[in-house]
Amino acid sequence: MILVFAEQRDGILKKAAKEAVSEGKRLSSKLSVPVAAVVMGKGAAGAVDEVKNFGPDKVFLVESAPLDQYSADGFAEAMANVAKEQGATVILFPATTMGVDVAPRVAAKVKAGLVSDITGLEVADGKLLATKPVYSGKAIATVSFKSDIQMVTLRSNVFPLEENPSSPEVVTVDGSGISPMGIAVSTELKEGGKVELAEAAVVVSGGRGMKGPENFPLIEELAELLGGAVGASRAAVDAGWIDHSHQVGQTGKVVSPTVYIACGISGAIQHIAGMGSSKFIIAINKDEDAPIFNVASLGIVGDLFKVVPALTEELKNLN
Amino acid sequence: MNFLVFVKQVPDTETKIQIAGDGKSIVEEGVNFIVSPYDEIAIEEALLRKEALGGEITVVTMGPNRGEAALRTALAMGCDKAVHLEDDAFLGADSYATAKALAAVVKKYSPDLVFFGKQGVGTDNTQVGQMVAEMAGLGHIGMCVKLEIEGDKVRGEREIEGGRETIEVSLPAVVVAQKGLNEPRYPALRGIMQAKRKPIEKLTVADLGLSADEVGLAGSRTEFASLTLPPAREAGKKLEVEPEVAAKEIVAFLKNEAKAL
Ligand SMILES: Cc1cc2nc3c(=O)[nH]c(=O)nc-3n(C[C@@H](O)[C@H](O)[C@H](O)COP(=O)(O)OP(=O)(O)OC[C@H]3O[C@@H](n4cnc5c(N)ncnc54)[C@H](O)[C@@H]3O)c2cc1C
Ligand SMILES: Cc1cc2nc3c(=O)[nH]c(=O)nc-3n(C[C@H](O)[C@H](O)[C@H](O)COP(=O)(O)OP(=O)(O)OC[C@H]3O[C@@H](n4cnc5c(N)ncnc54)[C@H](O)[C@@H]3O)c2cc1C
Numbered sequence: 396m397i398l399v400f401a402e403q404r405d406g407i408l409k410k411a412a413k414e415a416v417s418e419g420k421r422l423s424s425k426l427s428v429p430v431a432a433v434v435m436g437k438g439a440a441g442a443v444d445e446v447k448n449f450g451p452d453k454v455f456l457v458e459s460a461p462l463d464q465y466s467a468d469g470f471a472e473a474m475a476n477v478a479k480e481q482g483a484t485v486i487l488f489p490a491t492t493m494g495v496d497v498a499p500r501v502a503a504k505v506k507a508g509l510v511s512d513i514t515g516l517e518v519a520d521g522k523l524l525a526t527k528p529v530y531s532g533k534a535i536a537t538v539s540f541k542s543d544i545q546m547v548t549l550r551s552n553v554f555p556l557e558e559n560p561s562s563p564e565v566v567t568v569d570g571s572g573i574s575p576m577g578i579a580v581s582t583e584l585k586e587g588g589k590v591e592l593a594e595a596a597v598v599v600s601g602g603r604g605m606k607g608p609e610n611f612p613l614i615e616e617l618a619e620l621l622g623g624a625v626g627a628s629r630a631a632v633d634a635g636w637i638d639h640s641h642q643v644g645q646t647g648k649v650v651s652p653t654v655y656i657a658c659g660i661s662g663a664i665q666h667i668a669g670m671g672s673s674k675f676i677i678a679i680n681k682d683e684d685a686p687i688f689n690v691a692s693l694g695i696v697g698d699l700f701k702v703v704p705a706l707t708e709e710l711k712n713l714n
Numbered sequence: 715m716n717f718l719v720f721v722k723q724v725p726d727t728e729t730k731i732q733i734a735g736d737g738k739s740i741v742e743e744g745v746n747f748i749v750s751p752y753d754e755i756a757i758e759e760a761l762l763r764k765e766a767l768g769g770e771i772t773v774v775t776m777g778p779n780r781g782e783a784a785l786r787t788a789l790a791m792g793c794d795k796a797v798h799l800e801d802d803a804f805l806g807a808d809s810y811a812t813a814k815a816l817a818a819v820v821k822k823y824s825p826d827l828v829f830f831g832k833q834g835v836g837t838d839n840t841q842v843g844q845m846v847a848e849m850a851g852l853g854h855i856g857m858c859v860k861l862e863i864e865g866d867k868v869r870g871e872r873e874i875e876g877g878r879e880t881i882e883v884s885l886p887a888v889v890v891a892q893k894g895l896n897e898p899r900y901p902a903l904r905g906i907m908q909a910k911r912k913p914i915e916k917l918t919v920a921d922l923g924l925s926a927d928e929v930g931l932a933g934s935r936t937e938f939a940s941l942t943l944p945p946a947r948e949a950g951k952k953l954e955v956e957p958e959v960a961a962k963e964i965v966a967f968l969k970n971e972a973k974a975l
Contacts, residue, residue: 409875465879467844468853492874496856499809499844508810508935511839524939530740530836533731535944542810542935576853577883580869584877591875597974621974639894640873645727645835646751646893654972665727671947675972677964683954693967694952695960705961713965713975 397423397485398478399451401432402493406441408434410556410594411489415549416449417557418516419487423452425518428484431455431563435473435570437463443565450559459570465493465582469575471500477568478505483544485523490548491593498548507544512649514553514672523547531645531668551593552651553672590624592641597623598652598670600643603630604659604680604699611637613703614658620710626650626670628660644669658699662687679703715769717760718825719793720816720842721753722834723777723784738938749784752831754791754898756891759861760829761792761899767863770794772823776804776815782914789909790901801918806931813845815929818922820850827868828888832857843890853883857892 399419401412416432423430431453432446439458457473478486488494490512502509515526523545529536599618618625626643643650645665655673662685678691679699688694695702725745732741760771773788775781776799785796799815830843847854855870862869866885871878919926969975
């Protein structure tokens with residue numbers, strides 16, 4: 396069986412979880428084994444109907460009290476219990492902050508190989524072959540498995556979301572015997588409505604060329620018009636113009652949107668490491684020799700303080 | 715309080731990467747190796763805690779002989795002693811086999827607090843800290859950007875999508891350091907001199923009570939099948955035009971090619 400950790404929070408399924416279940420469904424036909432989604436934690440029952448849209452053969456629901464608060468070890472135990480009971484051979488996680496926290500513990504529990512943040516998944520001779528960029532995107536590693544159980548975490552926005560409604564059996568699993576060690580005692584979410592950087596289909600990023608924090612509203616407005624999120628280079632973050640949670644790159648977030656718009660960013664290798672797998676890259680830079688143009692699908696040589704407002708204007712006229 | 719810090723030696727991110735003849739590894743010659751940047755944050759956090767609470771910091775690396783340089787850097791920053799897991803049997807480990815060896819170190823030294831970096835830069839697995847916590851039976855705080863120790867409890871904030879969450883765990887525990895936790899110090903000249911006299915203990919597989927097939931390549935659950943150069947990203951068109959024209963071009967691109975409008 397293929398098991399997918401279908402991350403939810405308060406009954407709302409994460410987009411990355413939908414992608415993971417979609418990929419599980421595709422693998423299920425390639426490997427000719429059933430696929431099941433596991434939803435756990437407070438409100439998990441509320442996410443069951445949504446998860447059915449992506450075609451699982453079964454849904455496991457773990458909603459016991461010890462998992463009311465997020466706990467990496469508690470969630471891992473619940474997941475590993477289902478995996479062992481069902482004899483799972485493949486376990487998929489979204490590479491979200493939760494997936495990345497929980498998956499290695501599950502791997503240790505079920506003695507599985509785990510490949511993180513993958514951008515490609517294939518089947519050869521009944522086993523998985525996972526690909527991921529390594530060394531700041533300077534090489535691509537293809538990783539095979541020696542273990543019977545094969546685990547991966549899937550990079551957001553890479554694996555297509557595919558609706559494929561099914562009527563799976565919903566199995567309630569008792570997790571009341573779990574006693575978590577690390578527990579989330581509080582969660583603080585910033586004001587809603589903002590698109591999450593790692594999940595955004597469009598990312599508009601600003602670098603040192605933005606000149607100061609007072610200019611970031613320029614790209615915030617552009618991002619909003621495109622339904623996207625705001626990113627930044629390390630230079631902009633280190634200068635204190637924008638919070639580190641927006642940093643894209645080697646020591647920031649890895650994003651893979653449909654469109655990445657780099658404004659006043661030179662294109663250092665450590666920055667490319669975080670956005671090189673974007674489908675389309677648009678660069679706006681006044682230096683025609685900036686390395687960012689080497690990876691840009693569309694390059695605009697010009698002053699961002701003129702081009703960005705003109706673009707915003709043009710987009711507003713569309714609506 | 716006793717602290718363990720795990721550090722990995724990685725190629726400098728500026729380094730030119732060449733794929734070796736076996737098609738699975740990189741050519742090490744000419745590569746500048748550094749302490750993984752996240753591990754510097756882990757070291758710094760241990761130093762800050764020791765300064766506040768007292769105790770001793772042991773820094774640990776697993777790797778070939780060159781790994782000693784990483785330990786010297788950590789000692790120069792202020793760690794007290796070092797352990798080098800150096801044995802041919804450790805070579806070629808994936809995260810699982812790495813964690814197996816490191817968890818044995820945790821069990822051997824029974825520290826109060828164990829620090830890891832979020833990821834070994836380059837391979838970027840983001841697994842080893844969590845795996846060691848699991849194998850050693852400890853709770854952990856993942857991707858920690860703020861840490862408080864109060865009695866036998868540790869509370870850490872971690873970044874999540876759209877916000878932060880606070881994780882509480884009892885000591886002994888594992889903390890996985892994320893950027894933002896602190897600003898690592900540079901080793902001072904005095905520290906570098908002192909580091910030369912600090913002890914580095916060498917441990918083999920047998921010293922850890924493990925067998926050779928549990929670690930290294932033999933104990934790995936995954937294997938690099940191949941390492942290839944990424945497909946060159948083709949640069950598209952580059953335009954130097956009036957802002958209004960540029961804006962129209964971008965909109966047309968977003969509509970027709972990216973289908974994002
Ligand atoms: C010949 C060869 C073959 C390899 N084959 C594989 C393979 O098949 N699959 C694979 O995944 N990797 C492979 N690797 C890379 C492997 O050695 C990785 O370094 C290992 O998987 C840990 O990955 P990471 O640093 O990305 O771990 P992460 O999980 O990102 O590391 C997190 C933290 O754990 C600690 N840590 C990690 N490694 C060490 C260490 N050695 N000593 C002390 N602390 C450490 C550090 O604090 C680090 O910040 C191979 C390397 C070589 C040289
Ligand atoms: C270990 C390590 C990790 C790192 N991690 C990261 C990381 O995670 N993310 C990251 O981004 N960097 C990272 N870096 C830093 C990286 O090397 C670069 O220094 C950084 O990306 C540069 O940011 P920038 O492009 O904004 O600034 P610069 O390189 O200074 O480029 C600014 C650009 O703006 C352009 N510009 C200026 N004014 C205008 C204007 N009016 N209109 C249009 N264009 C204009 C300039 O032509 C220039 O190309 C890391 C470095 C190291 C050593």
